[in-house]
Amino acid sequence: MSFRSGFVCILGKPNAGKSTLLNALVGEKLAIVTPKPQTTRNRVQGILNIPKKKGQAGAQVIFIDTPGVHKAASSLGKQMMREVHGALEGCDLIYWICDATKKLEEGDQAILEMAKKSRTAVFLLLNKVDLLDKQKLLPVIERFSELHSFNEIIPISALRKDGIDRLREATVEILPEGPRYFPEDEVTDLPVRFMAAEAIREQVLMATKEEVPHSTAVVIEQFEEGKRLTRISAAIFCEREGQKAILVGKGGQMLKLIGTKARLEIEKLVETKVFLALFVKVQANWRDSDRFVDGLDWRRQLEGLTGVAKEPTPTEARVPAKKARRRQVTKTSGRG
Ligand SMILES: Nc1nc2c(ncn2[C@@H]2O[C@H](COP(=O)(O)OP(=O)(O)O)[C@@H](O)[C@H]2O)c(=O)[nH]1
Numbered sequence: 049m050s051f052r053s054g055f056v057c058i059l060g061k062p063n064a065g066k067s068t069l070l071n072a073l074v075g076e077k078l079a080i081v082t083p084k085p086q087t088t089r090n091r092v093q094g095i096l097n098i099p100k101k102k103g104q105a106g107a108q109v110i111f112i113d114t115p116g117v118h119k120a121a122s123s124l125g126k127q128m129m130r131e132v133h134g135a136l137e138g139c140d141l142i143y144w145i146c147d148a149t150k151k152l153e154e155g156d157q158a159i160l161e162m163a164k165k166s167r168t169a170v171f172l173l174l175n176k177v178d179l180l181d182k183q184k185l186l187p188v189i190e191r192f193s194e195l196h197s198f199n200e201i202i203p204i205s206a207l208r209k210d211g212i213d214r215l216r217e218a219t220v221e222i223l224p225e226g227p228r229y230f231p232e233d234e235v236t237d238l239p240v241r242f243m244a245a246e247a248i249r250e251q252v253l254m255a256t257k258e259e260v261p262h263s264t265a266v267v268i269e270q271f272e273e274g275k276r277l278t279r280i281s282a283a284i285f286c287e288r289e290g291q292k293a294i295l296v297g298k299g300g301q302m303l304k305l306i307g308t309k310a311r312l313e314i315e316k317l318v319e320t321k322v323f324l325a326l327f328v329k330v331q332a333n334w335r336d337s338d339r340f341v342d343g344l345d346w347r348r349q350l351e352g353l354t355g356v357a358k359e360p361t362p363t364e365a366r367v368p369a370k371k372a373r374r375r376q377v378t379k380t381s382g383r384g
């Protein structure tokens with residue numbers, strides 16, 4: 049058997065568990081997860097390398113986590129849906145992940161239509177089965193199987209990692225022969241500075257409610273990796289003075305809490321101590337600004353096309369797998 053590889057697009061409604069699944073499949077925390085819908089804004093690629101074994105040549109699977117499919121009105125929402133369509137383009141397999149505890153509705157139909165239109169193989173993943181009585185699963189499977197001839201229907205719990213091994217195996221089986229697209233020691237194509245920004249945003253989402261989480265964007269303004277210490281300064285953008293007051297909190301308490309928690313997460317990521325300075329800035333109605341939303345896109349930031357953030361240094365451009373990362377986290381100079 050020869051080497052297999054391919055791109056798998058993870059589609060689903062907000063909160064279905066897409067990001068949790070990506071992290072479970074790759075075995076590292078790449079995408080942030082919160083109980084709030086529309087946590088994921090950009091597509092996130094996770095890379096799974098399956099080494100060669102007796103009788104098997106090995107494989108590389110690239111999973112693409114996407115923002116939840118929803119009706120988009122703002123510039124931000126539209127950008128999120130472009131990310132979804134971008135992920136669908138040229139993928140080899142679609143995972144349609146559904147919350148098995150929820151009823152089917154219009155939104156599901158829209159996703160199924162997208163999947164059908166792409167003429168790609170589709171695995172239906174019925175997630176959160178840990179919350180479902182065993183006898184209820186069969187009727188759910190029956191109902192879904194009438195919708196489309198899925199290549200596989202697999203009940204899973206992304207949270208508990210149930211069904212994940214079976215899913216990996218079925219995935220490798222269906223992928224075509226292909227090249228290794230990414231080096232074997234890489235787990236994502238995300239730049240570390242973007243992951244750091246997401247770690248901060250995750251803590252903002254966890255600490256705030258109502259409109260504040262959705263009104264927030266994080267931009268890394270400085271990223272200096274040293275041997276023992278990484279210095280980061282980041283701006284948390286919100287849309288109104290009132291939101292800024294909430295984010296800063298009484299005597300700066302809220303910002304301090306967000307900063308402490310985010311710092312601990314980022315320390316795991318960069319494997320050095322982190323000095324994190326956070327600032328809250330108001331940018332009125334940024335979600336409706338094409339220019340601002342465009343500038344948040346890390347791919348754009350990498351290209352250095354916009355002035356929102358500067359280009360990262362080459363060593364922070366990739367996040368290698370843990371083992372390799374330890375070897376690679378050495379130098380960096382310069383301001384990010
Ligand atoms: N009980 C349970 N909760 C889950 C499971 N998968 C995800 N969740 C939770 O569902 C919420 C949304 O998950 P997330 O991965 O952010 O969903 P996304 O919006 O589709 O990316 C989070 O609170 C997760 O912890 C699961 O298998 N079982």
Ligand SMILES: [Mg+2]
Nearest residue numbers: 066067087088
């Ligand atoms: Mg998500």
